[in-house]
Amino acid sequence: MASSSLFQSPPLSLKPQNPASRHPPTKPHFATTIKCVSTSTPPPSSSSEHPHHNIRDEARRHNTTHSHHFSARYVPFNADPSSAAAAESYSLDEIVYRSNSGGLLDVQHDMAALKNYDGKYWRDLFDSRVGKTTWPYGSGVWSKKEWVLPEIDSDDIVSAFEGNSNLFWAERYGKQILAMNDLWVKHCGISHTGSFKDLGMTVLVSQVNRLRKMNRPVVGVGCASTGDTSAALSAYCAAAGIPSIVFLPANRISGSAVDSRSHSGAADYLANSLNSLRLEGQKTAAIEILQQFDWEVPDWVIVPGGNLGNIYAFYKGFHMCKELGLVDRIPRLVCAQAANANPLYLHYKSGWDQEFKPVKANTTFASAIQIGDPVSIDRAVYALKKSNGIVEEATEQELMDAMAQADSTGMFICPHTGVALAALIKLRNQGIIGTNDRTVVVSTAHGLKFTQSKIDYHSNDIKDLACKYANPPVQVKADFGSVMDVLKKYLLSKAPKN
Ligand SMILES: Cc1ncc(COP(=O)(O)O)c(C=O)c1O
Numbered sequence: 313m314a315s316s317s318l319f320q321s322p323p324l325s326l327k328p329q330n331p332a333s334r335h336p337p338t339k340p341h342f343a344t345t346i347k348c349v350s351t352s353t354p355p356p357s358s359s360s361e362h363p364h365h366n367i368r369d370e371a372r373r374h375n376t377t378h379s380h381h382f383s384a385r386y387v388p389f390n391a392d393p394s395s396a397a398a399a400e401s402y403s404l405d406e407i408v409y410r411s412n413s414g415g416l417l418d419v420q421h422d423m424a425a426l427k428n429y430d431g432k433y434w435r436d437l438f439d440s441r442v443g444k445t446t447w448p449y450g451s452g453v454w455s456k457k458e459w460v461l462p463e464i465d466s467d468d469i470v471s472a473f474e475g476n477s478n479l480f481w482a483e484r485y486g487k488q489i490l491a492m493n494d495l496w497v498k499h500c501g502i503s504h505t506g507s508f509k510d511l512g513m514t515v516l517v518s519q520v521n522r523l524r525k526m527n528r529p530v531v532g533v534g535c536a537s538t539g540d541t542s543a544a545l546s547a548y549c550a551a552a553g554i555p556s557i558v559f560l561p562a563n564r565i566s567g568s569a570v571d572s573r574s575h576s577g578a579a580d581y582l583a584n585s586l587n588s589l590r591l592e593g594q595k596t597a598a599i600e601i602l603q604q605f606d607w608e609v610p611d612w613v614i615v616p617g618g619n620l621g622n623i624y625a626f627y628k629g630f631h632m633c634k635e636l637g638l639v640d641r642i643p644r645l646v647c648a649q650a651a652n653a654n655p656l657y658l659h660y661k662s663g664w665d666q667e668f669k670p671v672k673a674n675t676t677f678a679s680a681i682q683i684g685d686p687v688s689i690d691r692a693v694y695a696l697k698k699s700n701g702i703v704e705e706a707t708e709q710e711l712m713d714a715m716a717q718a719d720s721t722g723m724f725i726c727p728h729t730g731v732a733l734a735a736l737i738k739l740r741n742q743g744i745i746g747t748n749d750r751t752v753v754v755s756t757a758h759g760l761k762f763t764q765s766k767i768d769y770h771s772n773d774i775k776d777l778a779c780k781y782a783n784p785p786v787q788v789k790a791d792f793g794s795v796m797d798v799l800k801k802y803l804l805s806k807a808p809k810n
């Protein structure tokens with residue numbers, strides 16, 4: 313993790329790895345300018361010294377956007393190099409979601425330009441930006457701006473300083489439930505709107521903001537959602553004053569999963585994960601995990617999957633770190649699905665060989681991943697094949713029990729994270745994940761978004777579910793004796809047995 317000494321130490325390495333590059337850094341030197349913004353610009357010591365300045369003004373005064381030579385564009389996802397699609401590309405300033413053949417798109421960075429700087433350079437640069445309020449690098453996403461949307465002007469960015477989420481050492485859960493020493497939960501749901509969707513939405517809404525400032529005809533932004541995408545879209549659009557509209561399945565959404573911030577208006581920019589801009593932001597969670605382990609690579613990362621954009625985003629983040637020399641390998645990825653909505657699991661079990669078949673998704677407590685025909689199926693299969701990955705599934709009983717057990721060790725997770733933990737339990741029981749394997753479970757939403765399922769479980773109020781770990785509330789008469797009786801009974805049940 314970033315140490316404060318980085319801020320006092322000499323400037324970051326300014327030497328490009330490959331001085332004979334076709335694109336030598338232009339003046340003012342990118343690295344020098346970045347260093348100036350992120351490490352040597354002192355914050356105003358008092359409001360009277362800089363009465364009119366805020367962090368955006370500061371960023372404007374040190375604008376670095378046009379002083380480097382990094383770029384990115386849309387290309388068809390995983391195009392065969394010998395096909396016509398290999399020559400197809402689009403500017404990120406175009407509004408395009410699919411390739412000519414109807415396939416998915418991917419954001420491709422100019423890797424040759426990024427490779428002019430070595431792994432140490434990027435590690436130090438990213439570390440130097442953690443824990444600051446410098447615009448826009450105080451965001452966990454925008455602290456990796458050069459790898460996300462390199463060409464956007466910092467002034468166009470719409471950010472809630474998302475990312476930099478807690479990587480929680482699940483000490484008690486790991487030891488008691490799984491006999492594991494090195495189990496971690498990446499709490500992506502401890503975020504502005506309570507889910508990992510904020511990471512992608514800041515990127516998408518920032519690009520929309522840029523296009524609108526360029527007078528491109530973007531009236532507003534829309535999405536179809538099970539709750540989390542819409543909450544993120546609404547909040548970021550509201551912050552920027554951009555009209556948004558969301559489509560929700562009637563009667564299937566947790567009230568607290570959405571919220572009421574969406575504006576109305578004509579929508580012509582799609583904000584679901586079909587839009588590959590979203591994944592550029594989401595991939596930074598993978599980079600952040602490496603950073604939080606001081607650039608040591610975990611053995612396993614387990615991600616709950618629904619529409620399947622996120623599993624690819626994680627792969628992309630890890631792969632970029634390897635390709636650019638920040639680390640020397642990537643973790644094995646596990647995608648965890650609810651058994652009631654498991655098309656990827658079935659495809660994996662068929663050995664990936666048969667044609668992918670969508671399923672009809674049944675009701676699951678993990679409502680955000682109740683998706684039978686995931687848009688990013690090709691991206692997910694690619695990520696899992698390239699990372700020697702695994703797909704597991706969890707029944708309603710398994711995911712709810714895993715969530716309750718995790719909560720009883722001090723977590724407060726959502727049912728989707730329960731799916732990921734249930735998958736982990738299975739892989740531990742099969743001996744695939746070892747006792748000392750460093751394992752990260754990605755928690756995708758805040759437990760507070762899904763409280764009704766917890767209330768129902770702990771009240772033993774779920775039809776056909778055993779609720780093995782229910783901890784029901786006890787009603788007591790409001791007199792001293794009755795309260796003491798209940799306390800005694802409880803404390804005796806917890807006393808160590810000889
Ligand atoms: C809380 C939560 N977890 C997991 C997912 C699955 O992510 P993905 O659709 O990228 O697979 C979603 C949304 O789809 C979600 O909202």
Ligand SMILES: N[C@@H](CCOP(=O)(O)O)C(=O)O
Pocket residue numbers: 509535536537538539540541542583584585586618619621680681
């Ligand atoms: N769980 C999602 C479903 C849509 O996912 P997306 O990542 O494709 O937008 C939601 O929150 O709506």
